[in-house]
Amino acid sequence: MEEFDPVIVAYCCHYCAYTAADMAGSMRLGYPPGIKIIRVPCTGKVDPLHVMRALMDGADGVLIAGCLKGDCHFKNGNIKALKRTAYLKQWMDEIGIESERVEMVMMSAGMGKQFVRIVTDFLDNIRLLGPCPKNTNQQSNRILSELV
Amino acid sequence: MKTNSVLEKIFASGQFAVTSECGPPRGAMPGIVKEKAEHLRGYVDAVNVTDNQTAMVRMSSFAASIILREMGLHPVLQMVTRDRNRIALQSDLIGAYAHDINTVLCLSGDHPHFGDHAMAANVYDMDSVQLVEAVRNMREDGRLQGGAEVENLPRMFIGAAANPFADPFELRVARLAKKIMAGVDFIQTQCIYNLDKFERWMAGIRDRGLHKKVYIMAGVTPMKSEGMAKYMKNKVPGMDVPDEIIKRMAGVPKDKQAREGIDISIESIQRLKEIEGVNGIHLMAIEWEQKVPEIIERAGLYPRPDIV
Amino acid sequence: MITAERKPLDEIASCIEPYNRILLVGCNECVTVCAAGGRKEVAMLSSALQMVSMKQGKTLSVVEMTLERQCDPEYVESLALHIDGVDAVVSMACGCGVQEIARRFGQVRVFPAVNTKFMGASERAGVWAERCQGCGDCLLGLTGGICPIARCSKRLMNGPCGGSGDGKCEISGEVDCAWHLIWERMKALGIEDRYEEVISAKDWRPARGGGPRKIIREDLQ
Amino acid sequence: MKANRPSDHHAVLIIGGGIGGIKAALDLSEARKDVILIDKSPAIGGVLTQLDRTFPTNNCDICTLSPNLSAGARQKHIDLMPLTQLTGVEGEAGNFTITLTTAPRYIDTEKCTACGLCLDKFPKYIRFTPGLDHRAPTCMRYPRVTPHAFSVKRDQCSDFETLASVCPAGAIIQGDKAKTRQLHVGAIIVAVGADVFSPEALDNYGYGKLPNVVTSLEYERIMSASGPTFGELQRPSDGCQPRRVAWIQCAGSRGQNKGEVSYCSSVCCMFALKEAIVTKERFKEDIETTIFYMDMRTFGKDYEMYYQRAKEDYHVRLKRCRPHSIIPADPDGALKISYVEDGFGTLEDETYDMVVLATGFRPSAESTGLAKVLGIELNDHCYARTGSFNPVATSRPGIYACGVFEAPKDIPETLVQASASACLAGKHLLPAATADSTEPVYPPEKDITGELPRIGVFVCDCGQNISGTVDVPDVVNYAGLLPHVVVSRSVGYGCSRESLDIIRKTIADKKLNRVVIGGCSPRTHESLFQDTLMQAGLNKYMLEIANIRDQNAWVHADRPEDATRKAKELIRMASAGVVESHPLIDHILELNQSALVIGGGVSGMNAALELAEQNYTVYLAEQAGELGGLARQIHRTIDGSDVPTYLSGLMGEVRAHKNIEVILNAVLVDHEGLPGMFKTGFQIAPQMYYRQIEHGVTILAVGAAPNRVDDYLLDKHEAVCTQMELGNLIHTAPDKVSDWENVVMIQCVGSRTPDNPNCSRICCQAAIKNALWLLDSNPDLNIYILYRDMRTYGFLEDYYLEARRRGVIFVRYTPESPPVVEAGGAGVHVTFNEPMLGMKLMVVADCLALSTGFKSDDESTEDLAKIFHLTRTGDGYFLEDHTKLKPVDMSVPGFFVAGTAHSPKNIGESITQAHAAAGRAITVLSRNLINMGASVAQVDKERCATCLVCVRACPYDVPFINEDRYSEIDPSKCHGCGTCASECPAQAIQLTRFEDRPMMAKLEGLLERKL
C-alpha cells in the first residue's frame, strides 16, 4: 500500500510562525511538503469554523501556530486561540475524530529550527493516526443558500 | 393552651424540655421504628420523626409517627416543603391530626442534590416560613391555605428550625423573628458545637425580646469520632465545628473518641441549660439512639417530668 | 434573554441519521447572543454533522440558513422556498423556534439541536446565568431586585436556608446564595427591616396555573 | 526617473551606485529628500550584483537587492544619472555648486526596451553582455539592470548607421554627446567603493597563468545561477567539477611584498567561509574544501558562530599558514600548494583541482582624482580620511563618505554607514526643501465593479532558487488552466524591474483585475508587487502571493516533484483566494513626530542629537543617574583621540539642546501602541514615579555590559585587571606603570567560549591600544599579548604592525591549552606555550590585563525584549530585522537599534550606527501620517445581533454598540487582529483581507474541493 502522506493546514501568525517558516527556508531546513501554510494576522483570527472546514475539506490535521505567551502582537490573541483550540478538540471528540488532529503551538519569529521540528513532529503524529475521513462527494455540498 | 401537644405543656410549665429523633428506615419495617423508639421511652418528652432526611427516600414521616403514637410516645411530625405541594402538605397534616399527632416541625428540607434522587423535581410550592403561616392559619382561622373554611382543622403545635451559625450571621436573629411573625411556637436549632457563637445569637434574641415569644430548643449531637467531627465541619452545610472540638476529639485514642464525644455533648447541655431563653434541648443522636438514655442521665435531665 | 446550549452531537446525529438532506436553521436572536445557535454555530454544526456522515461513509447535504427570529411566522415563512428539497429540519433556535417551524411545515420532521435552558443574563464573556423563571408575578420589588425564585436553589421566598456559607449556596460553592445577595442589597438600600415581613405563599397561577400562557394586546391585533 | 525637478538646491548628491549609494539614496528619499545619484557606469548595482549568496543566511543577493533597485529607480525623489562623473565642486555645506559630466550612452534610456536586437546583431558594439566572461568579472553586469537599457561602446563601433537601423524603437542616437551640467546641492555622499584586487601582480600564486587559480569573486560568479556557467561548478581549464578546492586568504592584503597592501580587507575571511560552506552545502561529501589563513577574522555579529559551523557542521578544513606558492601539479590543471603550517615548521605539499585567492579591496583609481575634485583628504592607504568620532564625515564639512571608500568593510557595515551618511547629509538641507515633497503618484484606480475575475499568474524562477527545485514551466501551464486565469507566465526574477514592467504591461494588455505571484515571501515582497499593481491602476489588494520559494523550493529541495506539486497547490490556493479579493482603502493616521531614545551613552546621545538637529523632539531616557555610559571609563581611542573631551562636549550639547529632554534614572515598565503612535511608560527613580511618553519611533541604545570573568585571578590578585581597568590605570597612575617590567595580556577571555560564543570585536584593538600607550611612557617594557586570532581588521592592522615593530611579543594560544596564571608576590606568573619555539614559557608579570570584552546584560535585554516584543540573538543582543539589508531596523516597525545593544563595537562604529539609527528613524518621522493598512474589522449591521462579544473580545476596546444599535468599529482604532471576527457568533464581522470568503476559498483551492 502506498504510504499515507498527510496534508496539514498550518494557520501561521504573520508575526511569528510565518516568519519562522520563512526563516526555516533561508536556513534550508527541510520539512515534509504536506505542510501547507496559510498566513493570518494573528492566531486570534483563526476562526474555529475555518479549522473545521479544513478538516472537512480534506486536511488530515490543522496546526495553529502563534506567538509565545506574552508575545502576542495584539496582547492576547494567542491565548484566545489556545482556548479556542481546546474548544475545537471537544468538537473533534464529539464528531469522533482524534482531537490530536488540531493543535496549537507557540513560537517566536526567530525559531526557524523549532518550526521545522514542530511541524515535522505534528505531521508524523498525524501519519500515525491515518487519514482523516474525507468527503467522497466531489460535488460541493457546502453552504447552498444563505438567503436571509 | 393552644394545643394538646405535650411539648407545649412542658414549656408552659416552665420545665426544661428534651426531645430526640427517630429516623424512619429505608424499607417497610415497622419493627425497626419501634426498636429505635423504645430506646427513647421515658428519656425524652417527644420524638422527632424525620421526613425523607437528606433527601433520601424513607418510610414516610407520617406513617412512622403513627407507629410511635400507637406506642404511646409523642411524635413531632417533621414536614419538608421539598416533596409536596400545598395540597399534599395540608392533607397530610389533617391526616396526622386525625391520628392524634399534634406537633409539627416545618422545614424546607435538604436539597435533592444531596440525596439519592437528585433528578427529582424539587417542588417548593411553599417555603418553611410559608408552611408555618399556613399551619397557623389552619389552627387560628380555621381556613385552608386557599381560603376554604373546613371543620376541625388540626390544632398543631408548630415548630421550625433555626441555624444560628449559617451565614450571614447578622441575619440569623431577623430570620427567627420572621418565623415568629409567621406563627411559629417553638424552634429547634442546628447542632451546637460553637457555644460562644450560640450565646451571641441568644444575646441577640434576648435583645429583641424574642425569647419571650418562642420556645427555643438547642440542638445537640454527640460525635462518634474525630472523623465525624471533621466531616461535620467540612462537609455539612451550615455547620460550625470549632477547631478546639476537633483537637479535643483527635487528642484521645480512637477507641475512646465516642466517649469523648458524649462527654462533650454533656458539657454542652450543661452550659446550654444555663442560657437564658433556652427552653430545652433537642438531642439528635443520629443512628445512635441507644446512647440517648446515658446522655440524658449524665446531663441531669432524668427522670423526665410526667405530663399527660 | 433565552439561553440555550447545543445538544450532544451524537444525539443530533442520530435524529437525522435516516436523512440525506437537511435544512439547518439558526436564529439571530437570543441563541446567537448565547453562542448556541447563531450563524457561526450553524456553520460549525453543519460541518460537524457532515463529518460524522463522512465517517459513516455517507453523504449529508446541509442547507444552512439563519433567520432573524424563528419565533415569528413571517421570518419562518422564508424557509418555504427550501423546505421541499429537504428530508428534515434541524433548528438551533430555542423551543419556540422549533415549534414555530414545526407548526408551519407540518409535513417534515423538525428536530431541536439545542437544549433551551433558561432566561438569563451574561455575567461576563462566555458565562450566562439564570435570572428569571417567568413566574408571571414579579416580586423583585420586595427582594431588592434579586429574584429568589430563579436564583435560590430551593426557591425560598423568606430568607436563606441554614445551609449557605460564605455567601454561597449549599448546593455548590460556585452558586451565590440568592438570599445572601438579597440581604446585602437590603442592607445597602437601608431596608433591612423589610426583611422580616413574611412573604406569603405565592400564587403560582400566573406561572403555570392556566396552561400555556398568552399575552394579548387587543390594540395591536 | 525624476523629471522637471523644480529646484536642485536642496538635494544630496550621491556618488556611486553600489549598495551603499543605493541605500543612502533610498533612506533620503524615504525621508522625502531629493537625491541625485550618479555612477560612472551605465548601470547601478556595484559589487553586490556579482555575488551569488551572502552570509550568514546564504540568501541570494539578487533577491534581496532587486527590490531596492526596482524601487530605487522609481522613487520620485531620486534622480538617477548613470555614466556620470563629478568634475567640480564649489561652495560649502548646505550650498555646494557641483559640475556633472555625463558621457554619451548613444542609447535613449526612455526609448530602449532592452529587447536585445542590437546585442544579437552587433555583440561587439554593445555593453550589457549577459554572456559573461568569468575572467573579467568587473565588466559584467547582472541581467536585471537599472536603468534597464543598453549602452553602446562607441570606440568599438565602426558602423553606427547600420547599428542604429537595427533598433525598432529608434533608441540609438548616433550624435549623442557628453553633457555637462551645473547643479546645486546641500551635501555630498561619496560611495564609490573600491576596486577588487587583481592578483596578477603576485608572482607566487600564478594567477593569470594557471587557469584553475581564480579569485573569490570569480568563484562567486561560477557558483552563481546568473554566472557564466549558469551555476554549474566547473573549473576553468576543462569544465570538470573539482573535487578539492582550496582558498588562500589575504592574497594581496596584510603583506609587505610587491603588489601587496599592509591593511586587512576585512571581508575575505567571511567571504571564503561562505564560499566553502555553500560549496559543501551543494556538493557535500563530493568535494573537499580547505582554507589557508593567517588569522580567522570573524569579528562581526554572529560571525564567529558561522565560523564554528563551517568547522563543525560542514567540515571545512582550516590550515593556519600563508602558502608559499602554487605550481602546476599535472598537465590536466591540478595545482600543488606548498606551505609550512603554523606551529609545525615542516614544508608540506597538497594538490587541489582549483585554488581560490581571497583577494581584498584596493582604492579605486578614480579615488585620488575624485578626492581632489571634492577637496577632501585621503589617508595613507588612499581611502577617505574621516574623524575618529564621526567615521562618515570627511575633512570637508558637508561631504560624507560611506562604504568601502571609507575603509574595507562588509555589506551590513556599508549599509549602516550609508544610513548614517544619509542622516548627516540630510541635516544640510533646508527644512523647506522637504516640506513640499510629494508622494509617488499613481494612475487613477480602475473601477472593476461588476467585472468577472481576470487573474494573471506570474511565476518567478528566482534564478535557481525556485527553478532549481520546482519545474516552473509545468507550474505555469497548470496555473493557466485554473478558473478565471487569463494569463499564466514565468517572469524570471519577478522582483526585477524588467519583470515588474512585464507584469504591469500584462495587466493592461489582458485587462487583468487580479494578480497572483508565485515567488518568495510576501513578508518581504508584498509591498513591491502592490506598488506594481497600483502603477497598473489596480487596487493593491487585488494581489495574492504564493510563497513558493521560502516555504517550498528552499525547504523541499530534496523532493523536486513534491515541491512542484506543492507549488501548484499554493498557486491554486492563491488564485482561489484572489478571486474573493476586493478593492480596499488604507487607513491613515496622524504620526507623532518625536523619538524616544533609550540609553544615554555615546550611541544614544548621538542618535538623539542628530534627530534634535533635524528638528524632531527627542526624549532621551537613561537608567543611570548621569549620561555617558561606558565611555566614561575610556580615555582614548587607538588613534589617540581624547574620549573624555569628546564625551563632555557631547553631553553638553545634548543637555543644552532645546529639542532634547533628558530623562535620567528612568526604568522602563510598559509599552503600547503602533509605530508612529507609541506610548512607553517609565518609572523614574529615586521616587519611582510613573511617566508615560508618547512618541513615534524608538531607538534602542542600551549598550552592552563589560564582561567580567571568574578566571585568571581576576578580582583575586591586584596585578590582574581588565583592559579597561588597565587604560584607567595608565591614565591615572602613570608613575606606577613606569615601574613595570613585564606586562602580559590575554585575549578572548570570556569571549569565543561555549558560554559566550561570539567574538567581542574590540579586544584586539584595545590590547594593542594599551600596549602602545604603555610603550609611550615606558619604552623598555616587555609586553606579551597571548591571542587566538589577532582581529585587527581594516586599518587597525597598522597599529598591529606598529606594536610588533615596537617589540610587543605576540604569542598564539589555543583554547585547549590556555595560559596558566599563578600568584607570585606583587605580580603573577603566567605560563604559556610558545608554538614557534615549541616550548613552555613563564613570565613574571607586574600586570596581567585580561581582554574580557563585552557581554549582553541578559536579564535587562530580555526584559526590554519582552516589553517591546523584540527579538534577541542567542547571546542576548538585539536582533535586527535583516542582518544584511536592514542592519539597524528591528523586527518591530518603528524600532531601531544603535551601538553595542546590537553587537560589540568600538566608539566610532557605535557613533556611526547611532547616526544610521537616527537616519532610519527620520525615514519614519518625516512622514506626518501613518498608514495602518487595510486590515480592519467591519461589521455587517444587518447581521449584528448586538451580542457584545466583539466589545468584550477586543484587546483594544474599540467596538461599541452605536446609536443605531449595532456594533461599530472605528477603522482608525482597529489594529486588525481579527479576534472579534473569529468570535462573532452571528458572523457579522469580517476582517478585511482575511474575510471568510477568501479564507474559505483558499482552503478549497488548496484542498481542491471546487476543482
Added chain:
Amino acid sequence: MNLQHRLSSGKFVILAEMHTPKGVDISDLITNARGLKGRVDAVIIPDMDNGVMRMSALAGGALISREGIESMIHIYARDRNRLALQGDILAAHVLGIKNLLVVQGEEMRLGDHREANPVDDMDELELIRTVKTLQGGKDSAGFDLAGKPSFGVGCTMSLWTSDRELDLELEKTAGKIEAGAQFIILPPMFEAEQLVAVIEKIRGFRVPVISTVFILKSVGVARYMSLKMDGINIPEELIQRIRKAGDREDECLRIAGETIAAFGQLSQGVRIETMGWEHKLPIILDYAGR
C-alpha cells in the same frame, strides 16, 4: 463604614493611591476611581508628589469624593505657606475630603520644576499640630474659625537604611503621633519578615499601622530598586519569579495581589502604590482576594 470608623474599630482597610493628571484631562482619574468603588476604603491623592507639577490634590480629592469614594489627600509645606495650607485644609473639609496624610515634601531638585522656590514654612510636626488647632476651631494665629473642620489625620514613615536611621525615624514618628497623627503609613516593603520586624517596633504607638505595597512592573524595575535603592529589599526569588513568568505583567499584578493579602494579615491596612497603573487596580484586588 467610613475610614476613620473602620480604623478605630480595628477593621482592615485598603487604600489606593491615585495621581491627579498633569493637565486637565481627568477622565482616567475618574474612570479608574469608579472601578474601585466599593473595593477600597479610600483613595489617596498625592499632591505634586516628587516635585512633579500636576493638578492639585485638593481638586483631585474633591472629584473622588464627588464620586462617592472616600478620599485622603497629601499635605505638606514645600509649596505653600501656612496661610495657603490652612485655607486649603478648610476647603478640603468643605469639599468632602475626609482624611489628610501629612507627608514630607520631596526635594525640589528631583522634580520637574527644579528652579522653583521651596516654601517650607512648617515641618510635618507643626503641620499636624496646625490641623489639630483648626479642628479645635482656631487658626494657627489663634483666631476663631466659623465652624470646625474635621479629618482623619495620618502620617508616614520614611525609608531607612540602617538600624540607627530606623531609630531616628521611629523617634520622629512618635513625635507625629503625639502631635495628633491617628495612623501611620509605612514605606513600601516586599517581604513579610521586614514588615513584621517594623510593626513589632511601632506596636507601642498604639495607632493603626498601614503597610504599603508597591507594584513592581517589570524585571528592570525590580532589579533597579533592589540594586540602587537603599533600604529596599526585594528578594531575588521574586525577581526570578517575574522573569520566568510567561506573562510578566500579569505576574507582577499577581505578586502585588499576593503581597496585599499577606500584608493584610500583618498590618491593619494596606496602601497600594500603583504609580501609573491605576487601571490595573481591579485586577490586583482580584489577585489579593478582595
